Amino acid sequence: IEDFFQCFQISCQGATSITTFVVFLCDKIEPALSRAVFERTARDIAEDMKNKFPDFKSNRANLEVCILRYLAEQENFEYFKQYLTSPKQFFQSYIERRVKSHCLDGSSRLRMFLESSLESLYGNILSAVSLSTQIVKDKKDREDKISLWLDEFCGELAEVINLPRSELKGIEHQEVTDIEFLSSAMAKSLIDLRDRLIKELADADMSSFSRQPHTILAEHFSGCWQQCPFCGAVCTNTMQNHDGDHQLVFHRPQALTGFKWYGTDHFVIDICSSSVASDCSFRFHDYQPWTPYRTYRNAGPPVSTWRILPDSSMQAYWKWFVSHFRTQLEALYSQKFQGKGEIPYAWHRITKQEALSELERC
Known part of the structure; x- marks a missing residue:
């Protein structure tokens, strides 16, 4: 009976250590995962726009033709004035307008982008949990299994989620011996974490991005923005600080x-x-x-x-x-x-x- 209670006590201590470990780790994962979702979604939206819209499939010269067509179709002199006096700002506002129209047109496209990113990153985390467990569970001679598990886990996620290993020092000395139980507890906790984020993403809008999709897309069309002193046409060089003279193909009245x-x-x-x-x-x-x-x-x-x-x-x-x-x-x-x-x-x-x-x- 004494041995039974001793084993029971050790088991409870192990379960408590695993619970502490999982709660701490998931509390660190959640904000990092949320940031990663928006970062990936911003890139995915920019890439989707480049693939689907003629405006963004080529270079800045092609985009300018699309903008001039848009201006002519609108026949709004105020738009023309903005374009002529502040071409770079107008390019950026045009791209932003197209991105918002694409994502917020009533089709829940933004939510689909976000949920797709979340599912992909959630899969990355589950894979990292599984791989770390496989690597560590057979190392019976190692006393620092949790530290090793965290090393492997953070290493696997390094390219997709910013989860600094240094922030996890507080749990690397937890008395955890049942690595497979740890893996199971992590999987269950991650399901709850994903469900919480899905609910949060339902209320997301374009202001939720720290780095806007239109900013990423606009960078694809960077270059020189110097305007001809006589007619105001923009230099067509694709390098911002290019060598040599500014020049363009067609000048204007x-x-x-x-x-x-x-x-x-x-x-x-x-x-x-x-x-x-x-x-x-x-x-x-x-x-x-x-x-x-x-x-x-x-x-x-x-x-x-x-x-x-x-x-x-x-x-x-x-x-x-x-x-x-x-x-x-x-x-x-x-x-x-x-x-x-x-x-x-x-x-x-x-x-x-x-x-x-x-x-x-x-």
Whole structure:
């Protein structure tokens, strides 16, 4: 009877140690798992957007075409103004708008993304429990089985969940000898943990992410965001701090940045790449000297950091835009499309569809 009670006492102590161990460990796992769910979901959403939407399947030039198509379809001058003055911010807001529409369109897509991530990570944890148990249970000569089990467990999860081994020092000296019982207790506790997180995820929204999916997606389209000093078009180099000059394929009418002919309130509708082949001169401020467009680099930064090749071709899109939003542009800059800035009759005949068709071909 004495031996029975002694064994019973040892068994109770072991069960208590395992319960203490499991509760402590799961309390550490739960917030780490929750963070990992949102981190993985953010990446999965960004990848899903790249796979499913033409806007995000290619490079930034392709995305810009999609944005210009969107702007033309909306025909909202305020949107155009935001795009022209703050292109990087507009790109980011456009991506954010598309991501939110995709995830919050009433189809519970965000919840499905989150639950999928949770199930995947939950499976990773169960596998780590099983593998750690298999490795440790046969090491009968080791007295530090729990410490070894934790080493294996954290090592298995290192690439998917941030669960620092150093935070588990408090339980590595628990008197646990029945490793298989420990594994069973962990599995049961993890089921309860998963069920709690599923309930929490039901109320999640885009603000729940510490790193937003649209931010991850926008990083795919990073690059140089310097704007041409004359027309405001964005440098097309894909490197943010690239070597060499800024450059782009198509410049725009200088009226888009408010350029006017000296001594008048008449817009300049020429593009920079045709101006650099002309006999005209420019200056940005009254206190600056005049600089011939042909030697524009002599004006110093920022124009000296640009490579603008002579080219008279102008995209039909911007001809359509200037014609369509003539009144709004005149009000924005308090200038007129008159004199040398008179809009050619041919520009008025360009339809939106013709402008978009040429844009996509280019």
